[in-house]
Amino acid sequence: MCAYLTDRLADFALDTRFEDLPAEVVMEAKRRLLDTLACAIGALDEPAPKIARRLASRIQGDPSATLIGGGQSAPDWAAFANGVHIRYLDCNDTYLALEPAHPSDNWAAVMAAGEAAGASGADWITAAAVAYEVQCRLCDAACIRARGWDHTTYGSISTTLAAARLGHLDHDQTLHALGIAGTTGTALRLTRNGELSMWKGCAFAFAARNGVFAAQLASLGMTGPSPLFEGEMGFIQQVSGPLDLPQLGGPLAADWMFPKTSIKFVPAEYHCQSAIAAAFELRPEIGDPRRIRSIEIATFRTALEIIAKDPEKWRPRTRETADHSLPYCIVVALVDGKVSAAQFTPERLNDPFLNDLISRTTVIEDPSLSARYPAAVPNRVTVTLTDGAVLVRELSHPPGHAQNPLSEAQLAAKFHDLVDPILGRERAVEIQGRISHLESDRWPHEVLQLLRQ
Numbered sequence: 001m002c003a004y005l006t007d008r009l010a011d012f013a014l015d016t017r018f019e020d021l022p023a024e025v026v027m028e029a030k031r032r033l034l035d036t037l038a039c040a041i042g043a044l045d046e047p048a049p050k051i052a053r054r055l056a057s058r059i060q061g062d063p064s065a066t067l068i069g070g071g072q073s074a075p076d077w078a079a080f081a082n083g084v085h086i087r088y089l090d091c092n093d094t095y096l097a098l099e100p101a102h103p104s105d106n107w108a109a110v111m112a113a114g115e116a117a118g119a120s121g122a123d124w125i126t127a128a129a130v131a132y133e134v135q136c137r138l139c140d141a142a143c144i145r146a147r148g149w150d151h152t153t154y155g156s157i158s159t160t161l162a163a164a165r166l167g168h169l170d171h172d173q174t175l176h177a178l179g180i181a182g183t184t185g186t187a188l189r190l191t192r193n194g195e196l197s198m199w200k201g202c203a204f205a206f207a208a209r210n211g212v213f214a215a216q217l218a219s220l221g222m223t224g225p226s227p228l229f230e231g232e233m234g235f236i237q238q239v240s241g242p243l244d245l246p247q248l249g250g251p252l253a254a255d256w257m258f259p260k261t262s263i264k265f266v267p268a269e270y271h272c273q274s275a276i277a278a279a280f281e282l283r284p285e286i287g288d289p290r291r292i293r294s295i296e297i298a299t300f301r302t303a304l305e306i307i308a309k310d311p312e313k314w315r316p317r318t319r320e321t322a323d324h325s326l327p328y329c330i331v332v333a334l335v336d337g338k339v340s341a342a343q344f345t346p347e348r349l350n351d352p353f354l355n356d357l358i359s360r361t362t363v364i365e366d367p368s369l370s371a372r373y374p375a376a377v378p379n380r381v382t383v384t385l386t387d388g389a390v391l392v393r394e395l396s397h398p399p400g401h402a403q404n405p406l407s408e409a410q411l412a413a414k415f416h417d418l419v420d421p422i423l424g425r426e427r428a429v430e431i432q433g434r435i436s437h438l439e440s441d442r443w444p445h446e447v448l449q450l451l452r453q
Contacts, residue, residue, distance in 0.1 A: 004227040005243065010174040012248045013130045013161035018122040018439070021129055024253035026439055028261075029125045032093055034415055034435045035263050036104045039092045040068050040085035041451055042267075042341070042418035048198040049085045052205070056081035065112040066445055070452035075116040076213040079159070083108030083205025089341065090201065090323045091267035091418070095136045095260065096374035098143040100270065100302070101151045103261055105204035106131035109159035109211050113166040114445065121441035123166060129258060131162040133248050136257035142240040145189050149239055152204040156185025159211025167215050174215075179224025181214035182235055195312040196320035263400035265414065266339040269324045271303035273398035275379035279333035281393050282383055289335045289353075291385045295361040297330055298380040298394075300370040308363040315355065319344040330381060331357045340417075372396065376403075422453070 021029075043049045053069050061074025068085045072078075086092055086108055093104040110127045113119075119127070135158035144153055160181040164174040191203045218224065229235045229243060236243055253259055266276055275297055286292060299308070307313060307326040316322035322344050323329070331354055332343045348354065369378040376396035383391045397404040406414070412432070419428040427450055434447040441447075 005229040005245065006175050006178045006227060007171075008245070008248070009134060009157070009161060009178065010164070010171050012134070013165045014169075014171060014174060016126055016130055016165075016249060018126045020249065020251075021126065022251070022253040022256065025129055025256045025258045026125055028258040029128055030435055030438050031411060032104050032258070032261070032263070033107060033124075033128070033438065034432065035411065036086055036092055036107045037431060037435070037447070037451065038415040038418040039087075039089050039104075040082065041422055042091065043085045043088040044069050044422055044453055046088050048201055049081070049088050051198075052081040052084040052202065061116075063116040065115045066448040068448060068451045075112040076209045076216065078115075079108045079112035079212045080202075080205045080209035082111060083208040084202045087204055088201035089267045090269060091264050094262045094264060094270040095139060095257065096262070096270070096377065097136065097139040098141070098374075099139040099145060099151050099154070100306075100374075101135055101139050101154065102204065103132045103135050103158075103257070105152075105155060105208065106135065106158055106162060108205060109208040110162050110166065111445065111448065112208075113163035113212050113215065115448075117166045117168065119166050119444070121438040121444040124444050125439060127162040127165050129249075129256060130165060131158040132261065133257050134158045134161055136260070137245050137248060138240075138243070141243045141245055144240055145192075147239065147241065148189050150187040150189045150191050150203060152187045152191075152207045153185055153239060155204045155207035156181040156210045156214075159208045160214050161211075163212045163215035164218070167219055169215060169219055173218045175226060176222060176224040177214040177218035179226050179228050180217060180222065181210050182228040183225050184214075185210045186239055192306070192324070194310050196318060196324055198320065200320045200324070260402050262402050263406050263411065263414075265399040265406065265410070267323060267341065268329045268339055269307050271299075271377055272307055272326045272329045272379065273400070274377050274395040275299070275326065275330050275381055276333045276339055277398040278379060278381040278393040278395045279330050280337065281395075282381060282391050283334060283337050285391050286334065286383060286385065289357070291387070292334065292357060292383055293360065293386045294384045295330065295334070295357065296382040296384075297326060297361065297363045298366040298369060298382070299326065299363060300373040300378060301365050302370075302373055303377075303379070304363060304365050314358060316349055319349075322349055326363055327358050327361045328354070331361060334383070377401065423451070
């Protein structure tokens with residue numbers, strides 16, 4: 001029996017084999033990586049990814065790792081730059097729990113550490129399965145945002161384990177890496193409060209860099225604080241409170257967290273996805289949006305706290321705030337009939353008609369909806385028209401939710417919508433083909449060479 005939680009985590013990360021993974025987990029890993037790369041490519045021209053890529057390209061390493069968009073860097077800096085690309089559009093996958101998270105952020109560390117180690121596609125899948133499992137289980141165990149910490153804090157732990165496995169660290173080295181990353185990776189929840197900055201899309205990327213860096217240090221003999229979780233002034237006492245993790249992994253797909261994560265169908269904070277889907281369904285009944293007199297959004301407590309509580313969410317001035325604004329996302333969905341990067345430009349954020357509609361929008365908590373979260377993400381949109389007609393739509397599982405997964409055709413459509421305008425259809429198809437046989441790919445990092453502009 002393991003003495004400490006870090007022992008359990010290290011044993012799980014180092015002992016898990018590709019052959020242990022059920023076929024459904026392997027399939028979902030490939031689907032998530034395809035979606036992750038699409039989100040990263042879609043962000044190539046965004047300001048924060050360009051900043052991260054430019055800085056990372058100045059820092060070289062031996063070994064090195066490929067940067068999304070072109071170039072090479074040290075593995076930890078590649079994890080950071082690529083992580084910013086993955087997260088920036090707010091379109092990558094989600095896990096809903098006591099602490100919601102975006103586990104596909106872990107792929108940045110998997111790709112960088114994997115390339116540095118010459119890992120195979122099967123190795124990538126195994127490391128990603130470990131990272132998803134650990135991050136999601138931690139999110140199930142304790143809500144840290146209520147204690148002032150950002151969910152990316154858990155990412156320093158999950159990415160360290162992925163990097164340790166790919167880098168062939170032994171048990172003791174992995175414990176030291178966890179101690180280094182876990183004590184330095186605590187992130188303030190301020191990142192996601194009030195008016196949001198570019199850093200909202202960079203915070204997990206920093207955790208990924210931290211995880212890769214800690215594993216590199218430990219591989220060369222650096223020691224770290226221990227025991228990370230149970231020690232005095234340690235993670236449980238200072239950050240999470242009590243943590244009780246069940247068995248990690250198992251012989252059945254249902255034992256793993258990969259299939260329990262959800263893919264976004266539009267680039268917006270996940271808790272408003274069902275409300276956006278409801279708005280899309282209401283549009284044909286509304287016709288001209290000038291007929292809208294008022295809008296009411298009934299939601300659950302977590303959504304209210306994250307995407308509707310702050311006054312900045314009612315007059316967003318940055319793209320990062322807007323895609324985390326429940327009222328803005330629903331209004332623009334009703335007016336434009338789509339939610340994409342085009343809906344978060346300064347012109348749309350300052351549109352007088354949109355802001356007038358926001359002023360006629362209310363958001364309320366419905367306790368019956370709160371009781372259904374996180375198994376569902378229920379939102380009810382009620383639109384009152386100028387002629388007095390009242391239109392209502394309630395949805396609990398938006399497209400892409402684990403209970404309403406995207407079909408292969410829907411996932412491909414999202415992929416091509418993001419990739420084709422930037423890299424062209426031919427290269428997009430080549431990327432798809434490469435990911436489709438990831439488990440047998442000896443040099444999976446070569447796919448990143450296709451992500452150059």
